[in-house]
Amino acid sequence: MLAEHKLKVFRELITQSSREELIWMNGFLAGLVAAEAGGDAATTGTAEMPTAARIDKFTILFGTETGNSKKVATEFATQAKKAGFKAKLVGLDQYRLSDLEKEEYAFFVISTQGDGEPPLTAKKFYDHIHKEALKLDKLKYSILALGDTSYPLFCKAGEDVDAQLGKLGAKAVIPVQKCDTDYAADAAAWFAQVMKFLNEGGHTGGTTQAAVKKAKGKKHYKGTILGNVNLNDRGSSKQTHHIEIEAEDDVAYEPGDSLGLIPHNKQETVDNILSLTGADGDTEIEFRNEKLSLREALTRKINIIYLPERVVKQYAATVQQDIPDTRIDLLDLLRIYPVKDAAQFEQVVSVLEPMAPRLYSISSSPEAHGSEIHLTVARDIFHINNELKHGLCSDHLCLLEPGTAIDFHIHKNNQFRLPANDKDVIMIGPGTGIAPFRSFLAERDALGAEGRNWLFFGDQKFTTDFLYQTEIQNWSQTGVLTKVNLAFSRDQASKIYVQHRMLENADELWQWINDGAHIYICGARNPMSNDVENTLLQIIERQGGKTITEAIAYLDAMKDENRYLLDVY
Amino acid sequence: MSDSNNKLSATEHIKMKSDGLRGTLKQSLKDELTGALREDDQALIKFHGMYQQDDRDRREERSAKKLEWLYSYMVRLRLPGGFITGEQWEALHHIAGRHSTGVVKITTRQTIQLHGILKSHVKPTLQEFNTAGLDSISACGDVNRNVICGAHPKFSPIHEEIFAYADKLSQLGLPRTKAYYEIWLDEKPLTQEVKEQQEKDPLYQDRYLPRKFKIAIAIPPNNDVDVFANDLGLIAIVENNTLKGFNLVVGGGLGATHGNPNTYPRLGDTLGFLDTEEKVLKAVYEVITIQRDYGNRSDRKLSRIKYTIEKMGVENFKKELEKRCGFALLPEKPYKFNSRSDLFGWHKNHEGKWYYTAFVEAGRVLDDEKLAFKTAFLEVAQTRKANFRFTCNQNLILADIEEKDKKEIDAILRKYDIIAHTDKASVVRKDSIACVAFNTCPLALAEAQRYLPTLITKMEPLLSKYGLEDDNISVRMTGCPNGCGRPYVAEIGFVGTSYGHYNLHLGGDRIGSRLNKVYKESVNEDAILKELDQLLGIYSKERKKNETFGDFAQRLKWVEY
Numbered sequence A: 001m002l003a004e005h006k007l008k009v010f011r012e013l014i015t016q017s018s019r020e021e022l023i024w025m026n027g028f029l030a031g032l033v034a035a036e037a038g039g040d041a042a043t044t045g046t047a048e049m050p051t052a053a054r055i056d057k058f059t060i061l062f063g064t065e066t067g068n069s070k071k072v073a074t075e076f077a078t079q080a081k082k083a084g085f086k087a088k089l090v091g092l093d094q095y096r097l098s099d100l101e102k103e104e105y106a107f108f109v110i111s112t113q114g115d116g117e118p119p120l121t122a123k124k125f126y127d128h129i130h131k132e133a134l135k136l137d138k139l140k141y142s143i144l145a146l147g148d149t150s151y152p153l154f155c156k157a158g159e160d161v162d163a164q165l166g167k168l169g170a171k172a173v174i175p176v177q178k179c180d181t182d183y184a185a186d187a188a189a190w191f192a193q194v195m196k197f198l199n200e201g202g203h204t205g206g207t208t209q210a211a212v213k214k215a216k217g218k219k220h221y222k223g224t225i226l227g228n229v230n231l232n233d234r235g236s237s238k239q240t241h242h243i244e245i246e247a248e249d250d251v252a253y254e255p256g257d258s259l260g261l262i263p264h265n266k267q268e269t270v271d272n273i274l275s276l277t278g279a280d281g282d283t284e285i286e287f288r289n290e291k292l293s294l295r296e297a298l299t300r301k302i303n304i305i306y307l308p309e310r311v312v313k314q315y316a317a318t319v320q321q322d323i324p325d326t327r328i329d330l331l332d333l334l335r336i337y338p339v340k341d342a343a344q345f346e347q348v349v350s351v352l353e354p355m356a357p358r359l360y361s362i363s364s365s366p367e368a369h370g371s372e373i374h375l376t377v378a379r380d381i382f383h384i385n386n387e388l389k390h391g392l393c394s395d396h397l398c399l400l401e402p403g404t405a406i407d408f409h410i411h412k413n414n415q416f417r418l419p420a421n422d423k424d425v426i427m428i429g430p431g432t433g434i435a436p437f438r439s440f441l442a443e444r445d446a447l448g449a450e451g452r453n454w455l456f457f458g459d460q461k462f463t464t465d466f467l468y469q470t471e472i473q474n475w476s477q478t479g480v481l482t483k484v485n486l487a488f489s490r491d492q493a494s495k496i497y498v499q500h501r502m503l504e505n506a507d508e509l510w511q512w513i514n515d516g517a518h519i520y521i522c523g524a525r526n527p528m529s530n531d532v533e534n535t536l537l538q539i540i541e542r543q544g545g546k547t548i549t550e551a552i553a554y555l556d557a558m559k560d561e562n563r564y565l566l567d568v569y
Numbered sequence B: 001m002s003d004s005n006n007k008l009s010a011t012e013h014i015k016m017k018s019d020g021l022r023g024t025l026k027q028s029l030k031d032e033l034t035g036a037l038r039e040d041d042q043a044l045i046k047f048h049g050m051y052q053q054d055d056r057d058r059r060e061e062r063s064a065k066k067l068e069w070l071y072s073y074m075v076r077l078r079l080p081g082g083f084i085t086g087e088q089w090e091a092l093h094h095i096a097g098r099h100s101t102g103v104v105k106i107t108t109r110q111t112i113q114l115h116g117i118l119k120s121h122v123k124p125t126l127q128e129f130n131t132a133g134l135d136s137i138s139a140c141g142d143v144n145r146n147v148i149c150g151a152h153p154k155f156s157p158i159h160e161e162i163f164a165y166a167d168k169l170s171q172l173g174l175p176r177t178k179a180y181y182e183i184w185l186d187e188k189p190l191t192q193e194v195k196e197q198q199e200k201d202p203l204y205q206d207r208y209l210p211r212k213f214k215i216a217i218a219i220p221p222n223n224d225v226d227v228f229a230n231d232l233g234l235i236a237i238v239e240n241n242t243l244k245g246f247n248l249v250v251g252g253g254l255g256a257t258h259g260n261p262n263t264y265p266r267l268g269d270t271l272g273f274l275d276t277e278e279k280v281l282k283a284v285y286e287v288i289t290i291q292r293d294y295g296n297r298s299d300r301k302l303s304r305i306k307y308t309i310e311k312m313g314v315e316n317f318k319k320e321l322e323k324r325c326g327f328a329l330l331p332e333k334p335y336k337f338n339s340r341s342d343l344f345g346w347h348k349n350h351e352g353k354w355y356y357t358a359f360v361e362a363g364r365v366l367d368d369e370k371l372a373f374k375t376a377f378l379e380v381a382q383t384r385k386a387n388f389r390f391t392c393n394q395n396l397i398l399a400d401i402e403e404k405d406k407k408e409i410d411a412i413l414r415k416y417d418i419i420a421h422t423d424k425a426s427v428v429r430k431d432s433i434a435c436v437a438f439n440t441c442p443l444a445l446a447e448a449q450r451y452l453p454t455l456i457t458k459m460e461p462l463l464s465k466y467g468l469e470d471d472n473i474s475v476r477m478t479g480c481p482n483g484c485g486r487p488y489v490a491e492i493g494f495v496g497t498s499y500g501h502y503n504l505h506l507g508g509d510r511i512g513s514r515l516n517k518v519y520k521e522s523v524n525e526d527a528i529l530k531e532l533d534q535l536l537g538i539y540s541k542e543r544k545k546n547e548t549f550g551d552f553a554q555r556l557k558w559v560e561y
């Protein structure tokens, strides 16, 4: 139907475009069409249509953890600029909060992390709009929420921000668009609507929203456990397992990515639940629009341990008993506050939440380890009123025998990537934080990358807890590691941590940073990553001869240039 | 002057370029990545009284965990004559607890060793020893080692006088370098020129000796020190309670290597008699210089003085010695050895001071489920009413106890069953010696101190079966042919060949003046017990009156002489 010359252009465009770009165009056009349709629907009947001048000044804000939102937002900003708009692109962590009340048109791309929480970088903003009594009547906005349907609270952070901005008087000009992990198409569609809205000078006639398509993009892999060894020696208070997985077909991952999997609940726990409730494990049920047997659902789909308060509340409502606000395992709930009968239990099931995937930083490198994927898993051991308990997934993994089959997916982290081969890298990864750095070092070794590498590692005791000691020794002998500093907290009276070693090497660290080194932090979010960041600021301040504000600005600049990256949990 | 024109062994180069045994030890200690030292430094710490070791039981498991071997250090104290005060024992007790496996190991050369000290704990250990007035200088390495001396003061009223020689000879054999104080005790490094004058070492120069050098002083009639197994031995000659001087014995050494016929155990030759202290010191000094100048520096397996003297011939050696001394040796004096055993239990010396010799199996002082040795000895030490002496049979003597204090010490020993334990042990067990071997000794081929006690438990029924319970046959075991437990001068010697297998040696005498010979090669426990069952059976029937098992074995030609 296209005229020859159009067709030609169209064909060229298609042949020159990558798969990603095609998906994007597809979504973009779909969005446009949808918006047009809405537009027509609105215009019919209404004689005069305000044809205001297009709005060409607006802000794109993003809140990201692993870089997807940033990627999307940047793409849009570039598009918009090409189209002649004055689009201001700002990360929510950089955004001057006092500007918000002056803002007229703002479009947000924000992901959800943790258990429905905003990403670290959006935390300040998120708290600000929830705490401050702001008046945002001026503000017209729309939100693109990135998320993952396999988490119980899908795109919660995006929804929260949307709701809260509404409360503060701002107007959502396009309804919040939620996207699953293959967000490209939905995102493009949303952006198309944003463009149309702006082109039409803020005319919001009934724009429609493309419904969330459940991700099919997330590829699931099968693999077998090759080896599983506890890296900690006898006498250690820790168990950190090095797990090697042979994947069936070659897995597309890069150093910095994580492996994700849904743990299985313990058979006996499931059995206890069934016998306690008298429910029949074989009854077919529907859970989150998936049909399967009750037993299967309880084993593989539903989170039955340490239920969040929100779920406990709903349980209380369902069984009509009053239960204090607390987190508790389902089995304990059923014991203390029994259900009437099997039927009521099925009601309970409907309010339960899907089991969230667990992520483990991949500690192998495609270049060095081929089709093998390695993990470095700390067996999570804790006490609940002095009963010894184990984390569900880490325990499951650490006990896997070689030969066992395992299903998993790859969780990309587009943020946490090695720089060009000639760049210097500073890696700070105590405990399991070493995992991605083992991948980095193996990769850089295999590639013969010329950039220098400096590792800070720490744990409790030198003799029992020096994870990957022999490999690290080899890398430092062969020069792959230019420098290694170790902090073993329990080998002397006073605790020594990585940040202390950083301070001891402040001058040299500053030189590296000043010469353009990239800094990576991985491991425990609290307190490690905070202490390390404060120490970095201290070093930039002192060694760099800056005021603390300048230091903060300096580190922010590094974030912008992707030279300061965290993968913390 | 070194005879061998072939090239020097690697160790020789390490010593010469070590800047007075400093090497790169300071850097090695700083290296956070490993519990080990740089290779050259591993050779140098021996001169400071330490060995780098690793837990051989844990190698495979550690490697699977991507951890390096479990490196640690063994520290051996320099204790001339094997004497420390109660105060020092108390310090030692706590140092062992803080920094090592906690086991205090009494060695066959009358000193103590601590094992399992991590690199980061080495300096604190040596510094705490220093505060207690103890050091480990020259306890190992190619220098004069611990000078040992007959342990039991009861053997001679002039024990004190003889004992004093141990210290004098130890002083005479100390290297001049101050490296020990710089590296371990953080003393300020000397400037180059000060170093050059102060550390100039006429005895050791910059090459030290070709190999370890060992001196023993025996006080007849007891030869607990195995004087003939030493590079240099002095046999005290005492006539009506006055010290006349010493017979000089040179050229003993036991180490050998399986399958290397050029290596063998050898007993020292008596060169003559020395009648003054001045002469003794001079002669000892010059024996060392001869070994320094003529010892083999290219093949460490052939570098002990026993090979030097074989090469030169005893007579030439003696000539060279007299030339260097500037005086002639007098003819050797008669003396008599009748035993090497320790005098267990309570004994009083000529001044009325009391001595209690406790049996410490394989010299391992620790608290275990059976016995609380460490606690007991700590309590004794805390009374400050006893000194501590170690014997070459790896036992311990609570020494110099006043009459009035004996009760108190005795009560402590009873409280912890030390006395019962010592009395109950069979004479064979009490006289037995086992070297360290696994799990710390890198050279071990078979178990020794962890195994001999069990083997003896299985031998005891045989002994009583033939009514030999009171016959103190000397039984010694080592985990390899190096001979640390002096198995070649035992009546029954076990020398490890591979895990669970030992060469069975017979024919040595009871006083250490005759080497034994291999009777059966590489036999396991069953074979050992079968053999002993037969041999002891024959011995019990056919022995002459007072004939020892060793002499009997020789007479019946169980081994060829």
Ligand code: SRM
Pocket (backbone or CB within 6 Å): B051, B053, B074, B076, B106, B107, B108, B109, B110, B111, B112, B113, B139, B145, B146, B212, B214, B226, B229, B252, B253, B254, B255, B256, B304, B434, B435, B436, B437, B440, B441, B442, B443, B482, B483, B484, B485, B486
């Ligand atoms: C602790 C002790 C055995 C014991 O259970 O008491 C011992 C233990 C070791 N001896 Fe020994 N020797 C010990 C007395 C002896 C004796 C007996 C003696 O001197 O009365 C001998 C035989 C006499 C001799 O020197 O010929 C002896 C001959 C050796 C040899 C063989 C030397 C040779 O000339 O071939 C070695 C191996 C070497 O030096 O290369 C050796 C080496 C070793 C080492 C250091 C292994 C090594 O070189 O890495 C052993 C340390 C094991 C450990 O973990 O503690 N040890 N060693 C004795 C410490 C004595 C001391 O306090 O200084």
Ligand SMILES: Cc1cc2nc3c(=O)[nH]c(=O)nc-3n(C[C@H](O)[C@H](O)[C@H](O)COP(=O)(O)OP(=O)(O)OC[C@H]3O[C@@H](n4cnc5c(N)ncnc54)[C@H](O)[C@@H]3O)c2cc1C
Pocket (backbone or CB within 6 Å): A258, A263, A305, A306, A328, A329, A358, A359, A360, A361, A362, A376, A377, A378, A379, A380, A382, A384, A389, A390, A391, A392, A393, A394, A395, A432, A435, A567, A568, A569
């Ligand atoms: C990006 C990313 C990378 C990661 N990389 C790694 C890695 O490389 N290595 C690694 O070991 N981990 C890594 N983690 C952490 C890992 O994903 C899991 O969070 C961790 O293994 C714990 O999960 P679990 O199922 O074993 O423990 P869970 O069962 O989920 O329990 C986790 C915590 O919840 C609490 N809890 C659970 N049950 C109860 C109860 N009944 N009562 C009270 N409290 C309870 C406890 O505090 C427990 O520690 C990473 C996480 C992220 C987000």
Ligand SMILES: Cc1cc2nc3c(=O)[nH]c(=O)nc-3n(C[C@H](O)[C@H](O)[C@H](O)COP(=O)(O)O)c2cc1C
Pocket (backbone or CB within 6 Å): A063, A064, A065, A066, A067, A068, A069, A070, A110, A111, A112, A113, A114, A115, A116, A117, A119, A146, A147, A148, A149, A151, A152, A153, A154, A155, A156, A181, A359
């Ligand atoms: C630890 C972790 C927790 C997550 N929790 C949620 C969640 O609760 N709800 C959700 O919709 N998505 C969740 N996600 C999925 C992310 O929002 C999704 O991967 C998104 O693409 C990340 O975008 P970003 O790179 O901009 O942070 C989680 C991801 C991670 C790594």
Ligand code: SF4
Pocket (backbone or CB within 6 Å): B435, B436, B437, B438, B441, B442, B443, B444, B445, B448, B478, B479, B480, B481, B482, B483, B484, B485
């Ligand atoms: S004899 Fe051999 S095994 Fe025993 S301690 Fe000496 S070197 Fe080690």
